[in-house]
Amino acid sequence: NAGVTQTPKFQVLKTGQSMTLQCAQDMNHNSMYWYRQDPGMGLRLIYYSASEGTTDKGEVPNGYNVSRLNKREFSLRLESAAPSQTSVYFCASKPQGSNTGELFFGEGSRLTVL
Amino acid sequence: AQSVTQLGSHVSVSEGALVLLRCNYSSSVPPYLFWYVQYPNQGLQLLLKYTSAATLVKGINGFEAEFKKSETSFHLTKPSAHMSDAAEYFCAVRVNTGRRALTFGSGTRLQVQP
Numbered sequence: 001n002a003g004v005t006q007t008p009k010f011q012v013l014k015t016g017q018s019m020t021l022q023c024a025q026d027m028n029h030n031s032m033y034w035y036r037q038d039p040g041m042g043l044r045l046i047y048y049s050a051s052e053g054t055t056d057k058g059e060v061p062n063g064y065n066v067s068r069l070n071k072r073e074f075s076l077r078l079e080s081a082a083p084s085q086t087s088v089y090f091c092a093s094k095p096q097g098s099n100t101g102e103l104f105f106g107e108g109s110r111l112t113v114l
Numbered sequence: 115a116q117s118v119t120q121l122g123s124h125v126s127v128s129e130g131a132l133v134l135l136r137c138n139y140s141s142s143v144p145p146y147l148f149w150y151v152q153y154p155n156q157g158l159q160l161l162l163k164y165t166s167a168a169t170l171v172k173g174i175n176g177f178e179a180e181f182k183k184s185e186t187s188f189h190l191t192k193p194s195a196h197m198s199d200a201a202e203y204f205c206a207v208r209v210n211t212g213r214r215a216l217t218f219g220s221g222t223r224l225q226v227q228p
Contacts, residue, residue, distance in 0.1 A: 004157075033215060040123060042204060042218040043158075058215065090157060101146055101208040103216055105157035 002026050004106035006091050012112045013081045021076040021109050023091030031094040032074035033103065034058075034066060036087040043090065049074055081113045116141040116207045120219035128227045133177075133192040135222045137205030140186065147188040148206040148216065149179055158204065164188060175199070200226045 004025045013019055025032065030051045035043040035058075045058030049068040063085060065077045078085055088110050092103040121136040139145055146165055150158040162173025169181045175198075179190045188205060202223045206216040 042220040
């Protein structure tokens with residue numbers, strides 16, 4: 001089973017460039033999330049989508065946009081990348097009807113902005 | 115709003131010694147609590163979760179955690195460390211109100227010495 005798949009795994013951008021991180025899950029989960037991980041700060045929520053057709057801001061949404069393309073896919077877009085967006089990005093999904101909120105994570109996308 | 119504090123960004127133990135990783139939470143409503151493990155260059159994997167059933171929760175790889183409401187703690191323990199336990203560990207909290215996403219602590223890197 002693939003679970004949660006993120007692409008690309010590594011990316012280097014120049015300041016001002018744009019790019020989209022792709023995420024797809026094959027577990028029929030309703031909710032999907034984007035987190036960023038920075039040293040000493042744990043994981044911080046950027047955006048989430050409780051269900052197909054809905055998206056909401058998390059703790060650190062500035063500089064990002066998201067699209068919930070369908071139930072499987074949830075993409076994260078950087079319109080004009082900044083060095084402060086250098087980070088490891090994780091996509092996660094939550095089983096439908098889960099009361100406990102356990103998340104399933106992808107392997108991460110490491111982004112460097114020069 | 116809920117939050118999580120992990121005491122100690124780095125913990126070093128000898129192989130065979132007790133592992134104790136500390137987590138304290140803040141929540142105005144009953145929380146769900148989680149421990150995740152991250153091996154180098156990988157995503158996060160669920161170790162165990164507290165969902166208000168039993169206060170002592172057993173997880174994978176011999177880890178367990180005890181929910182103590184009076185101390186607002188959910189410390190992770192393992193009686194005997196193994197070299198393969200070297201990783202970063204994250205405590206996370208979720209409540210059934212508002213955003214319903216996981217809020218993570220800053221992480222504790224566990225080093226196991228031979």
